[in-house]
Amino acid sequence: xxxxxxxxxxxxxxxxxxxxxxxxxxxxxxxxxxxxxxxxxxxxxxxxxxxxxxxxxxxxxxxxxxxxxxxxxxxxxxxxxxxxxxxxxxxxxxxxxxxxxxxxxxxxxxxxxxxxxxxxxxxxxxxx
Numbered sequence: 019x020x021x022x023x024x025x026x027x028x029x030x031x032x033x034x035x036x037x038x039x040x041x042x043x044x045x046x047x048x049x050x051x052x053x054x055x056x057x058x059x060x061x062x063x064x065x066x067x068x069x070x071x072x073x074x075x076x077x078x079x080x081x082x083x084x085x086x087x088x089x090x091x092x093x094x095x096x097x098x099x100x101x102x103x104x105x106x107x108x109x110x111x112x113x114x115x116x117x118x119x120x121x122x123x124x125x126x127x128x129x130x131x132x133x134x135x136x137x138x139x140x141x142x143x144x145x146x
Contacts, residue, residue, distance in 0.1 A: 024086050027060035032087045033096045035072055035079060078108040
């Protein structure tokens with residue numbers, strides 16, 4: 019494959035916005051990747067200077083292509099091939115999403131009672 023022709027899904031995967039190329043292609047097909055406000059397909063050819071809006075599960079990006087990268091490299095090399103031009107309000111949105119990330123632990127005093135709380139509640143209800 020020559021360097022001039024590079025698919026959008028492969029580019030988004032190689033610059034590490036998506037973990038797999040399949041995820042990148044799925045995002046393109048579902049309209050989560052846009053160029054000039056219009057959804058683009060995974061097979062679209064990427065050119066230097068193109069600007070894309072990308073929505074992932076955790077983040078909103080606005081990137082400008084500064085170099086073509088066909089193979090996945092380490093993060094420190096991959097970030098040299100695009101320019102993050104995400105607006106400030108989207109960066110703040112990304113931080114809010116990250117801060118509210120659910121760890122799987124139940125917040126204290128919310129939801130189902132613990133075993134001890136259930137016993138205490140049963141004892142309370144039976145005292146007639």
